[in-house]
Amino acid sequence: MAKLYFYYSAMNAGKTTTLLQSAYNYRERGMRVAILTPKLDFRAGSGTVASRIGLQAExxxxxxxxxxxxxxxxxxAEHGKLDxxxxxxxxxxxxxxxxQLSEVVDQLRIPVLCYGLRTDFRGELFEGSQYLLxxxxELxxxxxxxxxxxxxxMNLRVDEGGRAVQDGPQVEIGGNERYVSVSRAEFKKVMRGEGGIEPLQSPLKF
Known part of the structure; x- marks a missing residue:
């Protein structure tokens, strides 16, 4: 039976790597998959899904x-059955x-696997995550x-000095140079100004 799945995490947990592995597993068995990616994240090029360990797919x-x-x-209609x-x-x-994705599951009987962050740099739910939850x-x-x-x-947005950024738009695309995943206790500590975080340096996508 087709289901809507939400695989969530903090930054740098390997969500995109897991997605690409799932795509590979389906294709290895002769099944066809569609990968959807938002236009606003174009770090690897529009329509390209890339993980920080070097895997990618269109x-x-x-x-x-x-x-x-x-x-x-x-x-x-153009390419045939989707698995x-x-x-x-x-x-x-x-x-x-x-x-709409829930309709893909319920009407078209196609499983949909969603991968994303649960909360933003302020500890608040993203819109997509809220309704997927x-x-x-299955979660x-x-x-x-x-x-x-x-x-x-939790996810911290940091400046070049490792200081937590507490204001700004919810969506600001970036990778290890801008975001760090931490425990709730560390999140509170840094947000109180009691410590800094050294951002990880990587040109690749989380």
């Missing part, structure tokens, strides 16, 4: 106003788009570790 870039159900119906839909950076989905059939956390050794569940 996907379908979409904007916030586009109907994902219709995009996938058109893809099926799975994979969504990168699912936190950037709109409420309407999460609903509410409507997904699974992809775990990563804080520098303190505890499980990382």
């Amino acid at each position: 996907g379908i870039a979409f904007g916030r106003d586009e109907d994902l159900h219709r995009i996938l119906e058109a893809d099926i 799975c839909v994979l969504v990168d950076e699912a936190q950037f989905l709109t409420k309407a788009q999460v609903w 509410a409507w997904a059939d 699974q956390e992809i775990k990563t570790i804080c520098h303190s050794g505890k499980k990382a569940t």
Whole structure:
């Protein structure tokens, strides 16, 4: 039975790597997958999904106003049966788009696997994550570790000096040079100004 899945985590947990591995597994078995990726994240090039360990694949870039159900119906009409839909950076989905993906599951009977962050740099839910948490059939956390050794569940946006940035737009595209995953305790500490975080240096995508 097709289901809507949400795989969530903090930064640097390997979400995109896991997505690309899932795509490979399906294709290795002769199945066809569609990878959806938001247009606003173009660090690897529009429509390209790339992980920080060097894996990448081409996907379908979409904007916030586009109907994902219709995009996938058109893809099926042109290329044939789809066995799975994979969504990168699912936190950037709109409420309407999460609903559209649920329709892909319920009407087209295609499993949809979404991968994304749960919360932003202020500890607040992204729109896409909020409705995936509410409507997904299955939720699974992809775990990563804080520098303190505890499980990382929060995301810090930092400046060049490792100081937490507490104001600004919710969406600001960046990788290891701008974001660090930390435990809740470390998040509170840094947000109080009691310490800094040295950003990881990597040109690749989280």
